[in-house]
Amino acid sequence: MTRKPDYLAHAILLMGVLIFIFPIWVTFAGATQSAAAINRGDISLIPRLSGLVVFVQALGLGNAAKGGVPVWHMLLVSFGMALGIAIGKIAISALSAFAIAFFRFPFRMLAFWLIFITLMLPVEVRIIPTYSVMSDFHLINTFTGLTMPLIASATATLLFRQVFLTIPDELVEAAKLDGAGPMRFFFDILLPVSGANLAALFVILFIYGWNQYLWPLLVATNGRLDTIVLGIVQMINPEALPQWNFVMAATILALIPPVLVVIAMQRWFVRGLTEADK
Structure with missing residues (x-):
């Protein structure tokens, strides 16, 4: 018996996709047009093929206010920061x-609840004491200072704990009888079982690190550690007409690495789910 397609559900999903895609499409189309046309508000929704070269030009475009650091360098800093935060948190x-x-x-449980309570304190609340600690350790304007304060995660600890609690006691006893020590049990049994959790957390934490703005704004003051999120904001010069086509091109370029990470990890995420079921 064939099941009739749910046209209403498909229409709602399509509408949601269009709502999310439309701003990105406007940014992409605007990047291929001249800055003067964008400043006049004369943006066409049809990209100009002759303007696609702006994406190559935007990679080498430097921020004059911060010593001419190019966009490709900002992308590398953002990628390294996001990767360090994701791996460190996990x-x-x-x-x-x-x-x-x-x-x-x-x-033991007191330590767990102290970790859990930190969920109630967002980064903005503890950013001043965190900055003071980094300054005392002379980690301002360093890559370590950019990533280290953000690698602790109460949410990831809670999720890993819930996964680990589902491990049957018989498996733990069998590992002990086989002579497996704690770290061997951790790497050979717990991590493979947590494959789906690892993949999902890596994607979420990578995007979390990639989108950081406030902490890099405080720590990175010499320009060489500017992330792409900071760079896009700094490219909008309030004292002159911004080159909106380059700003939009940099915005599209900033979307590519997180999208590639999601696409690349999606297969691992599904594989982790199937392996966990086994």
Whole structure:
């Protein structure tokens, strides 16, 4: 028996896609047009093929206010920062959840709840003491200072703990009988079982690191550590007519790495789900 397609559901999904895609399409089309036309508000929704060269030109465009740092350099800084934050968050959260879930030590649950309570404190609330600590360690204007304060994650710790608690006690006992130590049990059993969780968290945390604005704005003051998010804002010069075509081109270029990460990790995410079911 064939099932009739749900046209209403498909229409709603299509409408949602159009709502999300339309601003991106306007940005892409605007990047291929002249800055003067954009400043006049004369933006065509049809991209100009002759203007596609703007994306290559935007890669080498430097921000004059910050010493001419090119867009490609900002993209590399953003990629390194996002990758460092994602890997650091996963490593620390997985190890802390492993200790809380499988080891018995004094104040174990107190440590867990102290980690959990930090969810109530957003980055903006603790940004002044965090900046003070980084300054005391002379980590301002360094890549370490850009990434290290953001690698702790209570959310990831909670998610890893919930996954680890589903591991049956028989599997833990079998690993002990085979002579597997704690770290071997962690790497050979826990991490493969958590494949779906790892893939999903990596995508979420990578995008979280990529979109950071406030913390890099405070820490990166010499221009060499400017992220692409900062660079796009700084390209909008309030004292002169902005080159909106280059700003829009840089915005589209800034979308490409997160999109590629999502596409690349999607297959691993599905594979992690199927392996977890086995």
